[in-house]
Amino acid sequence: MEGTHRLLAKSALDRLLDALRDAGYRCVGPQLREGAIVFDTLHAAGDLPWGWHDEQAPGHYRLQRAEDDRAFGWANGPQALKPLTFAPRETLWESHADTDGRLHFEATPPSADKVAVIGARACDLAALRLQEQHFLEGEHVDPYFAVRRENLLIVAVHCTAPAETCFCASTGDGPLCTAGFDLALHETDAGYLLASGSPPGAGILDALGLPAADDAQVERAETTVLAAGEQQTRRLPSRNLRDMLFARLDHPEWDDVAARCLSCGNCTSVCPTCFCHAESDVPLLDGDAGRHQREWDSCFTEGHSYIAGIVIRSDTTLRYRQWLTHKLGGWHDQYGRSGCTGCGRCITWCPVGIDITEEVDRLAQEGER
Numbered sequence: 001m002e003g004t005h006r007l008l009a010k011s012a013l014d015r016l017l018d019a020l021r022d023a024g025y026r027c028v029g030p031q032l033r034e035g036a037i038v039f040d041t042l043h044a045a046g047d048l049p050w051g052w053h054d055e056q057a058p059g060h061y062r063l064q065r066a067e068d069d070r071a072f073g074w075a076n077g078p079q080a081l082k083p084l085t086f087a088p089r090e091t092l093w094e095s096h097a098d099t100d101g102r103l104h105f106e107a108t109p110p111s112a113d114k115v116a117v118i119g120a121r122a123c124d125l126a127a128l129r130l131q132e133q134h135f136l137e138g139e140h141v142d143p144y145f146a147v148r149r150e151n152l153l154i155v156a157v158h159c160t161a162p163a164e165t166c167f168c169a170s171t172g173d174g175p176l177c178t179a180g181f182d183l184a185l186h187e188t189d190a191g192y193l194l195a196s197g198s199p200p201g202a203g204i205l206d207a208l209g210l211p212a213a214d215d216a217q218v219e220r221a222e223t224t225v226l227a228a229g230e231q232q233t234r235r236l237p238s239r240n241l242r243d244m245l246f247a248r249l250d251h252p253e254w255d256d257v258a259a260r261c262l263s264c265g266n267c268t269s270v271c272p273t274c275f276c277h278a279e280s281d282v283p284l285l286d287g288d289a290g291r292h293q294r295e296w297d298s299c300f301t302e303g304h305s306y307i308a309g310i311v312i313r314s315d316t317t318l319r320y321r322q323w324l325t326h327k328l329g330g331w332h333d334q335y336g337r338s339g340c341t342g343c344g345r346c347i348t349w350c351p352v353g354i355d356i357t358e359e360v361d362r363l364a365q366e367g368e369r
Contacts, residue, residue, distance in 0.1 A: 005218050006210035008185075008192040013045035013071070016155070016194075017118075019207050023200075025116035025153055028084070030077065035063060037077035039084070039117060049074065056163035056344065059353030072119060072187045075163035076343055080124040080272030084117060085148045086131060089295040092144070092279070096289040108291075110144050116153040120181070122174030123166075123343040125156060127272030129180055133335050134275050144294075153200055156181035158225045162232050165344030167357060170235030173341040175228045186221035193221050234347075234357045237364055239338060242329040244364055249321065253362045258317035260352050265298035267346035267354075268323065273339045276304065299323050324359065 008016060017027050029042035032049050042048070053066035054074040066073050091108045098104060120128075135145035159168075159175035168174030177184045182201030186193040193213045196202040238244075268274040278297035283290040297304055300319045305312035313319045331339035340356070347355050 005186075005193045005195045005213040006205060006208070007190070007213040007217070008194055008208065008210055010191045013048075013192065015208060016192075016204075017042065017045060019204050020116040020153070020155075022207070023114075023116075023204060025114045027116050027118065029118040030072070030074075032063070036061065037063070037074055039077075039079050039119070042118065045071070048072075053161060054163060056165045056348045057353075058165065058347050058355050059350055061348050068189075070187055072157045073161050075159065075161055075166055076121055076123070076345065078270050078345065078349055080270075080343065080345075081117065081120055081128045081152075081154070082131065082272050082274075084115060084152060085128070085145050086135070086275060086296075087144070087148075087294075089293060090144060091291045091293050093292050094289065095292070110147050112147055112151055114151045114153070115148075116155060118155040118157075120154050120156045120177075121159050121343075122156070122177045123168045123171075123341040124272055125154070125177055125180035126168075126171075126173035126341040127343070128154075130273045130331075130335055130337075130339060130341075131275060153204075154181045154183070156184040156197075158184060158186050158221070160187070160224050160228045162228050163344060163348070165234065165347040165355075166232050166342065167234040167236065167344060168342030169229035169232050170239075171338065171340055171342035172239060176222070176225045186218075186225070188217070188221050188224075190217065193218060234344070234355075236328075236338075236340070236342070236357055236360055240332055241338070241360060241364075242332045245325045245329040248363045249325070251363050253359065254317050254321045256362075257354060257359055258315065258320055260354055261300075261316050261320050262351060263300040263316045263319055264351060265300045266349045266351060268298040268300060269296065270345040270349045271327075272341065272343060272345070273327075274298075278303065299326070324356070328360070 020027050027042040028039050030037045030049055031040045031047050037049050048071040050071050051066050051069045053064050055062045055064050093105050093107050095103050095105050135142040156177040158177055181197045184195055184197060194205055196205045276297045276299055277294050279294050281290055281292050299322050302311055313322055327339040
């Protein structure tokens, strides 16, 4: 982190939102929507989920009233930062025919609106870094992702209330936010301890004119975050499972998990790092124009492995194996690390409660067919 922690009173959280708006940002933050905590436009601090806690387990998500009245006393919801940079559906270009029947193509760049998101967790920051590697650092930069990322300011929150499904401590991605944010805050009984992580964040912090927090306050806050990591009971056995997984391609567990998996794609939709997408042409009703669209896809769908009239991964066994071996194995070759940041969303939002940490433990066992 850059600079000193500053203390913002609990009752003065709107001052932070006002400073972000004054800098030209639209504020987005966590709010209650249909029984879940999701990111939406934030008009005032009163819109935050004050006094709510999330109860999570395999295939289970419920919101409950908490004993305290904190705004960030929850682990995560079904969204991460992914929808803010990699749109679930967007038009890449439009085409139209002129009076002579000739086709003309026009790019449709995304809006360059400045967005400040409040409430991102350490696992989400690690996931965004992986998406940056994929969309921005390859041979071909994705201009749609690039515009949104350039205009995104992140106010992260150090996690103190991990869910039962969280395991970010074992992946090395949390619960303390260490990089990838513009501002980061600790939520404490005394208020919010704010620190900057970038020049734009430092500018916002300076504009607030807040007093410095004392060392004891900072130490207590960081101790609370470290304790949150120690509370986590789920874990992956290693941060690099590549060799083990590729040596287990014929393990009986692939058939066992496929008998439970619905191939619904929920895990890939809520995963903060998954980037698979499909493209399609959508003709307009007038017959003279059309749109070329991109939307999220999943390696669990039949069409994902369709090539030249053949579906390569024709059953759930092959699809689940592809997902897990790529996420936890192949990503090491592509991005230098696992594609899992330990957020646990795939466990919570799986309709049948498949637990990725349990599946890895079973695969690591020596018994093979």
